[in-house]
Amino acid sequence: MTTTAAPRIARTRVTPILIGDPPLLNSQGVHQPYTPRLIVEVQTEDGVTGVGETYGDTDYLTIAEALAPALVGRPLLDLNDLTGFAAEHSPDVSGRARTEVNAGGLRGSRTTNKLLASVVSAFEVASLDALGRTLGLPVHALLGGKVRDRVEYSAYLFYRWAEHPVADAPSDDWGAALDPAGVVAQAQRFADRYGFGSFKLKGGVFPPLEEIDAIRALRAAFPDRPLRLDPNAAWSVDTSVHVAEQLDGALEYLEDPTPGTPGMAEVHRRTSMTLATNMCVTSFAEIPEAFASNAVQVVLSDHHFWGGLHATRELAAVCRTFGVGLSMHSNTHLGVSLAAMTQVAATVPELAYACDTHRPWQTEDVITEPQEFVDGCVEVSDLPGLGVELDGDQLARLHERWLTSDVRDRDDVAAMRQVHPEWTMPPAAHW
C-alpha cells in the first residue's frame, strides 16, 4: 500500500463572457440582450482541466478573480473547507450585500455568504470535473453514484416580446407571447421540440387575472401535465391567496407568490397551496424559520447559490429530514451549469419534480456538444468529470464580446426603461 499524493491545483482561469438572451419578461422588467456569466477553469499539476460556470455580474467576478490565484497549490480534492478558504481570500463585499427580498431580488437575499457561495460553486464544480477526469469517473460517482439515468426538466415559459427593442441585439424565431394563446403556443413548441412534460410560467408580468387565464389555457391545452406559476414575489399576500384559490387543483405548485417567509407562511396557511421557493430560502441560514413556519413545501435548489454540488446534496438531506420537497431553480445559464445540475440531480433519490432550466432559450454555448432534451430529459453522462468539453473558440468569442461591451451586470429594470422610461416594478401591495 502506498501513500497517495492527491493532485494539486496548478493553474486557474476566470473568463467573463456575455451570452445572448431573448427579451423574456418578468416582474423586474425584461432580460437584456446580453447577460454576463463566468466560466472558471481549474487545471491540475498533471495538466487535467476542469470547468465550472456561475453568475457573471461584477461582484461575482471580483470575488472569483481574487479567489482564483489563491487556489493555486491547494489539493484538488479539498472541497469541504472551500467556502471557509474563500471567505479568507476574498475582497470585502459586505457593502454589496442586500438582505431585503422583493420582486427586484430575483435571486433572493444577497448576503456576503451567498455571493461567496455562488463563486465557490464554480470552483467546486471545476474541481470535481478535474478530479473525475483524473480518476476516470463521472462527477456523480464522486457524489455517491447516480440513482437515475435521465434527469427530467420542465419547460420554462415566458411572456416575451418578439424582438429586443434595441439595435444589434440577438434574435430568434420564437415570436411574441403576451397573452394566453401566445403562452399555449410557446408551450406547444417546447413540448414538440423537447418533449417537456411539465410547464412553468414566469408570471408577475401582467395583472394576476390575466396570468390566471394563461394557466387555465395551459390546463385546457395540456390536461395532464404539471403546471407551475412563478411571479417572483410580485404579489401581496391577499393577491397570492386569491390566485391560489382560483388555481386550486390546476397547479403542481405556486412559486414565490409573495416576498418573505412570513408572507409565504400566511399564503400557505390560508390556502393549503403547495408553495415552492428560490427566493425566501436560498441559503442554509434561511431554512429554520421557513421550515418551522411551514412557509415552503418545495425548495428549488440552485447549486450556484448553495455553494456547489456537495452543498446541494446537503440541502437535499435537510429537506428529506423535514419532509420538504426538492427541485431545482434555474437562471440564464449554459451547458456547463446544465451538466453540473444534471450530475447532482442524478444522485438525489427524492427529487420528485422536474427541474427548471433556461437553457433552451440560449442559442449559444461554450461546450462542444450542447446537451439535448429528449422527452424533457437530459441523459446523465457517465463520461469522466462533467462529461462536457469546453469549446475554446466559442469561449474566446463570448469573452471578446464581454471585452468590447459595457454590459457588466444583469439589470432587467434598466432594459425595460429603455422602452418605458417611467417603468417601475409592479406595486405588489396593489396587486
Added chain:
Amino acid sequence: MTTTAAPRIARTRVTPILIGDPPLLNSQGVHQPYTPRLIVEVQTEDGVTGVGETYGDTDYLTIAEALAPALVGRPLLDLNDLTGFAAEHSPDVSGRARTEVNAGGLRGSRTTNKLLASVVSAFEVASLDALGRTLGLPVHALLGGKVRDRVEYSAYLFYRWAEHPVADAPSDDWGAALDPAGVVAQAQRFADRYGFGSFKLKGGVFPPLEEIDAIRALRAAFPDRPLRLDPNAAWSVDTSVHVAEQLDGALEYLEDPTPGTPGMAEVHRRTSMTLATNMCVTSFAEIPEAFASNAVQVVLSDHHFWGGLHATRELAAVCRTFGVGLSMHSNTHLGVSLAAMTQVAATVPELAYACDTHRPWQTEDVITEPQEFVDGCVEVSDLPGLGVELDGDQLARLHERWLTSDVRDRDDVAAMRQVHPEWTMPPAAHW
C-alpha cells in the same frame, strides 16, 4: 475521453465474531465477557477488497447475510440508493422492531429502518474502502477531503468490576472502579497512557448523588478538562434537573439523562444544561420533533445507526443548519469502525467536541496495526481506503470463538443476573 466502467462487486463476505469485553457497568447491567460484531468484506471484480464493521447481534447478522449475496454484481460506487436496495433485499425484521426508548435501549429506538441502516453502513464503508483502494485515494477524499489531520477522542470512563464473575472470561489489569476515587484513578491512567483531554463517565449505575460526587472528584483532579456524564436515560426528569443543577458549570454536556424527546426538552427548559444524545435522536425521522422542541443541543452521531459515512455527513449538514452541535457516539467496536469514524470525522468542519470511543477497552482487534491514540487523537490516514489491513488470522480466531460459543446477542441484563438474579434496571421514576 473514454466511457468509464466503474468496478462491480464480485464477492461479499460476512463474518460474525465475538470480541472480549471488560465488565463495564451501565444502567442496563454489565457488559458480557464477549460481545458480537460483524466484519463485512466487499471485493471488486478486480480483486480489490474493502472492509466494514457493525453490530453483530442476530438481527444484524440476519440482514447482512441476506444483503451480502444480493450486492454481487452491483457497481461499487452506487451508494446513494444502498438503503433502498437493502430494504428490497432484506428479510422482514419488522417483528423485531421496538420503538420505546428506555434505559434498556442503549442504542435508542430500534426501528426496522435503523436495523437496516446499521447493516448498510458496514457495506457502505467496505465499498468506500474498496473504492479508495481502487483509486489510490483515502476515504476522506471520497467525501470531499479532510479538514483536519487528527481527530480528537474522549476517554470513556466506566464504573467496572475488576473481573467478570464467570470462569474463562477475558481479563485485564485495570482493576475495579466503583467510587469517585476509582473513577479518578481510571481517568488518570487514560490520560497518562493515551493523552485524552476530555472525560466521559458512563453513569446510571449508582444513585445519582454518588455519580455527582464522581464528577466533582474528576473536576477537582482535572480542573481544565471537559467532563461529560451519560446515565443512558436512567433518570426521571426531576432527577435529571437535580443533577443538572448540581453539576451546573462542571459539565461540557449531560448526555441522555432521561428517556424521550419531551423529557429531554423539559430538562433543558428547566436547567439550560447542554444536553447530548445518542438515544432520543438516532435517525433522521427523530430530528424534527427533537430540534423543534430544543430537546438536544448536541447529536452524537454513530455512522452505524445513521447508515454510513455519507449519511453521517448529511446529519452534520442538518445539525449545522439548525445550530445543533455534533459529536460522535461509540459502542464496543474494533479498529475498522475506528478508522471509519476517523475518516468521516476528518471531513466535518463543525465537529467541535472530542468523539467517544470504547476502543481502548478492547484488547484484541482484526486489523494488523491498531490505531494509536496520541494526545487523545487518532491521526487521519492518507493511505488508500480506510488505511487499515484486515488480519486474517485474528479474524479467523474471533470467528472460531463465535462458532464455538452460544453468545449471539449482547445482553447486559442477563450478564448482571448471573451475579444478581433479582436484577432489574434502575427504576428511573424513583431516582
